[in-house]
Amino acid sequence: ILLCEDNAMNSEIACALLKEKGISVTTADNGELGLRLFSASAVGDFSIILMDVRMPVMDGYEATKQIRALNRPDAKTIPIIAMTADAFADDIRKCLDAGMDSHVSKPIDPEKLFVEIAHFCK
Numbered sequence: 621i622l623l624c625e626d627n628a629m630n631s632e633i634a635c636a637l638l639k640e641k642g643i644s645v646t647t648a649d650n651g652e653l654g655l656r657l658f659s660a661s662a663v664g665d666f667s668i669i670l671m672d673v674r675m676p677v678m679d680g681y682e683a684t685k686q687i688r689a690l691n692r693p694d695a696k697t698i699p700i701i702a703m704t705a706d707a708f709a710d711d712i713r714k715c716l717d718a719g720m721d722s723h724v725s726k727p728i729d730p731e732k733l734f735v736e737i738a739h740f741c742k
Contacts, residue, residue, distance in 0.1 A: 621638055621643055621644070621645050621646070621666065621667065621668050621669070621670060621737075622645075622646050622647075622648065622654060622657060622658055622661075622666045622668070622669045622670070623635065623638070623645050623646070623647045623648070623669075623670045624647075624648045624649075624650070624651055624653075624654035624669065624670065624671045624672055624675065624680060624683060625647065625648075625649070625670070625672045625675075625703065626649045626650055626672060626674075626675040626676055627672070628649075630672070630703075630726070630728075631647055631649070633728065634670065634703075634728060634733075635647065637728070637730050637733065641734065643737075646666070649675070650675045650676050650677035650678055651671075651675050651677065651678030651679055651680055651682060651683030652677045652678040652683070653677070654669070654671070654683050654687075655678065655683050655686050655687055658687055658690075658698075659687075659690060659692075663692060663693055663694050664694065666698060667698075667699075667740075667741060668698070668699045668700075668701060668737060668740055668741070669687070669698060669699070669700045669701070670701050670703050670724075671683065671684060671700050671701065671702055671703065671720060672702075672703055672704060673702055673703075673704040673706060673715065674704065674706075680702065680704070680715075680718075680720075681714070681715075681718040682718075684700050684718045684719045684720050685718055685719055687700065687719075688719040699721045699722070699740035700719065700720045700721055700722075701720065701721060701722045701723070701724055701736050701737070701740070702715035702720045702722065702723045702724065703724050703725075703726060703728065703733075704723070704725065704726060705725065705726040705727075706725075707723075707725035711723075721740065722736050722739070722740070724736055
């Protein structure tokens, strides 16, 4: 999983939860770094991207749009799950409109997070 999250505590918690389930995690502390890491990875290196929405340098909306625009076979299909405290219907719609596939609200409920991950890892 590629985890794009600028808050160190949130990143640490998410990494611990994922690693506890045996999931390999690569972290990026802003959207631009997440975009660069995904762009430089081999096709299939990442199964899912967990994308914070509010980050410095490049926010999650822009990072998602740029990932979706990449010229590689998995750019349009890799599941991107928004992770944000913005949980109103309009916020969720904005995430989906940017190209994200799903939304998990913060603070993260581990059970809900793993349900979303399992949904995309069939």
